[in-house]
Amino acid sequence: MDRRLIALFAIIALPAVLGGCRPPATDRYVERLDLDSGQGPTHVLTSSPDVAGAIWAVSRTPNRIVYGIPGNAPLLALACTGKDSARTLEITRFAAADRNAKAIMALIGNGHVERLPIDAKDNGRGWLWQGSYPADLPALDAFTGARKLELTIPGAGTLAINPSPQPAELIETCRRLAQPDPAVIPVPELETEKPTQTIVPKAEPTPPT
Template sequence: MTPLRMLLPLAVPIFLVASCNPPATDSYAERGEVAAKASKLIEPIESPNVEDAIWAKAKQGERIVFGKPGEPPLFALACKRTDVGSAIELTRFTPTDEGARALIAIIGNGHIGRYKVDATPARQGFYWQGQVPANDYNLEAFRGPRTTEATVPGGGSLMLNANPMVGELIDECQRDEVEETEPVSGSDKPVEPTVAASQATEAAAGARVR
């Protein structure tokens, strides 16, 4: 038997194995790029530990923050003035990726709200932030004696302690909303008398003189 015939049986299995794997294409290169990008994405985190965390008023404006004393905040609520009225701004200080969008679920005290949040630039990285009209019914989830849960993708569930200052902030923002939308009852500008009214006044004055 010639050497070629001896190698032929070995070549057939090798050919079959190779034929099982499709050739490399652009789609495989694209998958590699996606995998490389995915490896750089921020990894999901567990639900934050909120032991000893409290609500506190922030130094600037109508804003309160939730977190452990002496540590970076975990969550924040603020009253904002917008072109369409007052709004409650929600900030979940969970790192996220630039350009990311999601829904934050707010659950508590018999209410469930789901609101749009976007990756918002901060001093370091990006955090989840969004705005809700101050008169949104499901903001009632923050009121009451029970804990409120705030959940975002990849950030776990953050349990927010009940505190009266949360309701007070929402109340104040809602009052501002009412004041902004109420029609003006009168005008400070003095009303110019009409010609007929002036003539009637002069006639009455002349009658009294006579």
């Protein structure tokens, strides 16, 4: 065969050969949530963190507790923030998140199946998952039971939370702080009752006899 024909054939066949060498598309599916930004998390944990031996501990910050294995970085934190009736419970999941990402956090356990919005927040060193909720929100009761709770965020895996009375104590304290202090509630002044005036009828004159 003429060399020029062989070269032409090779040029035509080259794209097909290269196309056949491409690796197949990955079949790993990452769920993306269609929320306000239209962008879901792309940081994905391949497995849920090991929580064997994980406990709740009081933080140096007042009204804040952290959950994790002693000696390791914390996995979760609960904090009562705000003042007076504006008290909120802040939940921080220490897992990498994309900038400005949004997701739905699921809480399953203790007789509850709750879903709460949660956003990615920059803590100065990276983007983590964090959400703030009114202290009296009934969905937070999922933390107050005596059984294990599962907290799931798409892309951050499922965090199993071992039972402890500390979350319930913190939430109860936060709700109590959100209530107005009876000692400073203004008491409305009662209208002073005006004394009634007794009218004595005049005696009629006795007719002359």
